[in-house]
Amino acid sequence: MRPRTVAFIAVLLISGCSAKPVDTSDARLFRVTHGESARDIARALTDQGFIRRPWSFLIWVKLPFHHRHSIRPGAYPISPSDTGYSILQLMLKGPPSARLTFPEGWNAKQIATLLELHNVIPAATFLQKVDKEKLEGYLFPDTYVFEQGSDLDTVMHAMRRRFNQMLPPDWAERQKALHLSDRQLVTLASIVERETRVPEERPLIAGVFLNRLHKHMRLETDPTVQFALGVWKPHLTYHDLEVESPYNTYRHAGLPPGPICNPGAAALDAAAHPAQTDMLFFVATGDGTHRFSQNYQQHLKVQREQR
Numbered sequence: 001m002r003p004r005t006v007a008f009i010a011v012l013l014i015s016g017c018s019a020k021p022v023d024t025s026d027a028r029l030f031r032v033t034h035g036e037s038a039r040d041i042a043r044a045l046t047d048q049g050f051i052r053r054p055w056s057f058l059i060w061v062k063l064p065f066h067h068r069h070s071i072r073p074g075a076y077p078i079s080p081s082d083t084g085y086s087i088l089q090l091m092l093k094g095p096p097s098a099r100l101t102f103p104e105g106w107n108a109k110q111i112a113t114l115l116e117l118h119n120v121i122p123a124a125t126f127l128q129k130v131d132k133e134k135l136e137g138y139l140f141p142d143t144y145v146f147e148q149g150s151d152l153d154t155v156m157h158a159m160r161r162r163f164n165q166m167l168p169p170d171w172a173e174r175q176k177a178l179h180l181s182d183r184q185l186v187t188l189a190s191i192v193e194r195e196t197r198v199p200e201e202r203p204l205i206a207g208v209f210l211n212r213l214h215k216h217m218r219l220e221t222d223p224t225v226q227f228a229l230g231v232w233k234p235h236l237t238y239h240d241l242e243v244e245s246p247y248n249t250y251r252h253a254g255l256p257p258g259p260i261c262n263p264g265a266a267a268l269d270a271a272a273h274p275a276q277t278d279m280l281f282f283v284a285t286g287d288g289t290h291r292f293s294q295n296y297q298q299h300l301k302v303q304r305e306q307r
Helices: 003-017 038-047 055-061 084-095 108-116 123-133 151-166 170-176 182-196 199-214 222-229 265-272 297-307
Strands: 028-032 075-078 096-101 143-147 279-283 288-291
Touching: 028 038, 038 055, 038 084, 038 170, 055 084, 055 265, 075 279, 108 123, 108 222, 123 151, 143 151, 170 182, 170 265, 182 222, 182 265, 199 265, 199 279, 199 288
Parallel strands: none
Antiparallel strands: 028 075, 096 143, 279 288
């Protein structure tokens, strides 16, 4: 290496590596996508105003001790105080990670919102794939660690794999026994998930819905209407119950076309192993539990008592 080059790099090292206070209060996100070269990244950093000249980033990439490392795709928070050198160091370490918990009963829109909020993946991109591949109901609710700017397939694969891991081991056999397809059984589990959070009631509620299906009765379950409305409301009006949608089980018989949320392990197990019961109705008591009835007359009586 020529003396002048050594001297020039020494100046850059002093100016680029000098200690400075880290300020992330006004950081902006910069995304590195798969397949981008260092030159592409330098040009994008310049065009977006993160650095003044491409060479102020590229000079560090060309140093021998960086040849063993690769810039990793993802989303990086970059502050105005960051130099070309500090930006490169961020990209060699990889994007920050987000630890996200998706509760049981969340739908794809809620999951997408949280993913975008933590800069993991744009909500629209996530929802487009969910709609295209009909993945609502199959995104298992759990805690995940995703890198910011993650690949869409990486996120989907993690949630789908966890779903498959958490299915009851006799899932396929139970489908046949209940005369339901895989999608229908997941749909039933999603309704059970939204109807109650009391563990011991889940199999009983699953049994009630199956009884109603066998008797060709409409399910008349509020969570399906809430899904049709696109919002979870604590109380539905008579006007809400008239919404025209195949998910409105007050107007349409049978199970809705697909899951209304993403059920957890307990709801999946309850749907696969419903209680053997002769109950056909239930009413919420206000404390999270329900009162069950065998016929409509008993149901009306319970309704009056709960008012």
